[in-house]
Amino acid sequence: MYTTPFDYHRAVNLDDALKMLADNPDAKLLAGGHSLIPTMKLRLASPSALIDISALDELRGIRTDGDMLILGAGVTHAELLYDKTVAEYAPLMPDMARWVGDPMVRNRGTVGGVVAHADPAADYPAGLLTLGASFKLKSAGGERVVGVDDYFKGMFETALQEGEIVTEIHIPRQAGKGAYEKFRHPASHYAIVGVAALASPEGVKVAMTGAGPKAVRLTQVEQAIGSDLSDENIKSATENAVDAGSLLSDRFASAEYRAHLAGVLAKRALMRVK
Amino acid sequence: MSLVPVTININGTPTPAQVEPRMLLVQFLRDELELTGTHVGCDTSQCGACTVSLNGEAVKSCTLFAVQADGMDVQTIEGIGSMDDLHPIQAAFWEQxxxxxGFCTPGMIMASAEIIRRNPDPSEEEIREQLGGNFCRCTGYHNIVxxxxxxxxxxxxxxxEAGQAADD
Structure with a gap:
């Protein structure tokens, strides 16, 4: 399938990309391309220009600053999956990364792309909600950091403004066990439902992706769990815990089935963090 | 939309070309270079028939514009072995x-190289999981694994053996 024609610009550095983005409001950023190119092939997007940021060193790299893990937006899923620093600081991230697509997709797709695209079936948003991540957004006019709770607004909707680029993902060092469980679409491997759980000294956090227009915390499950991670309590806190009312329904899974899966996956994830 | 000059190192040969930005890498390989071993199955980055190696890592060439591969090394099924000297993965697909x-086979072989690159001794379970991005509609996967x-x-x-020879 051919996309519609576009002009191709390879950014030489981040400032160059930001300037081109400011000058071409209709342009899209091309990083891993694993959401953008399929969308363009289906003609759901037909930008007049693409700004290729995939080779920018400024968007690469995994580093730490005190207890903060900082991922460049251009870090690929495969880099996340096999990196020792990520495994030490936020093991929930590779536990999600292993579920993303397949080895070829993981070699190209980027964590920043997932954050910017905000696909309702993306894996990371669930874990990022439990980890309390934040995102550095840069524009030609400046930069700001937005917390995960304020960032994801809805289906493909985020706090990103026109002209802004996600440059970094900040993840506070994970305290306690985390786990991600997923029921995936057998062909695309996107989440039909995914649930992340994190048991830290601050309490137990649970978040769900894939089931609704955006990833959300399952506060009703968190409250029912409290700090009691006994088998019985996990079972009772997750059974029929999710209301189908606000969930997505499509030819792959009804809202009721997604609600059922969310309970089952929450149980499995919580069993792994106890 | 103007053409963009690129030089892509294809199976060890620097290959200069002028490409339209929207040309996919798989179209460049098949339609421009007549390297038709790389297949197009689903064209939606799910089936893996178009898998090639880009700078040593397996990628789906239907989800990459050729311009993005400018200056990079691309290896296709044509580049990993020959009829007289099959790559061990090609020989194993033959023997097993x-x-x-055969439609999925080039992609399967390129994906197999990635699995073995990541882990030289993968378990059966691991192989099955890592093959999740390559579809075969004939074999039931058993002999591929x-x-x-x-x-x-x-x-x-x-x-x-190579290590041994180096030590000697």
């Missing part, structure tokens, strides 16, 4: 009957 119609295990063993042995 890891194909029927056997072929990858067998190729990995041969490659480990060859690696050990």
């Amino acid at each position: 009957h890891g194909l029927q119609c 056997k072929a990858i295990s067998s190729a990995a063993a041969v490659m480990r042995e060859k690696g050990a």
Whole structure:
């Protein structure tokens, strides 16, 4: 399938990309391309220009600053999956990364792309909600950091403004066990439902992706769990815990089935963090 | 939309060309270079028939514009072995009957190389999981998994021999 024609610009550095983005409001950023190119092939997007940021060193790299893990937006899923620093600081991230697509997709797709695209079936948003991540957004006019709770607004909707680029993902060092469980679409491997759980000294956090227009915390499950991670309590806190009312329904899974899966996956994830 | 000059190192040969930005890498390989071993199955980055290696890592060439590969090394199924000197993975697919119609095979072999690159001694479970991005509609995967295990063993042995020879 051919996309519609576009002009191709390879950014030489981040400032160059930001300037081109400011000058071409209709342009899209091309990083891993694993959401953008399929969308363009289906003609759901037909930008007049693409700004290729995939080779920018400024968007690469995994580093730490005190207890903060900082991922460049251009870090690929495969880099996340096999990196020792990520495994030490936020093991929930590779536990999600292993579920993303397949080895070829993981070699190209980027964590920043997932954050910017905000696909309702993306894996990371669930874990990022439990980890309390934040995102550095840069524009030609400046930069700001937005917390995960304020960032994801809805289906493909985020706090990103026109002209802004996600440059970094900040993840506070994970305290306690985390786990991600997923029921995936057998062909695309996107989440039909995914649930992340994190048991830290601050309490137990649970978040769900894939089931609704955006990833959300399952506060009703968190409250029912409290700090009691006994088998019985996990079972009772997750059974029929999710209301189908606000969930997505499509030819792959009804809202009721997604609600059922969310309970089952929450149980499995919580069993792994106890 | 103007053409963009690129030079892509294809199977070890620097290949200059003028490409339209929207040309996919797989179209460039097949339609411009007539390297038709790389197949297009689903064209939606799900089936893996178009898998090639880009700078040593397996990627789906239907989800990459050719311009993005400018200056990079691309290896296709045509570049990993020859009729007279099959790559161990090709030989193992032959010996273990890891194909029927053969349509998925080039992608399977390129994906197998990635699996063995990441882990030279993958378990059967691991192979099945890592093959999640390659669809075969004939074999039921069983002999493909056997072929990858067998190729990995041969490659480990060859690696050990090469190490031994280097020590000698």
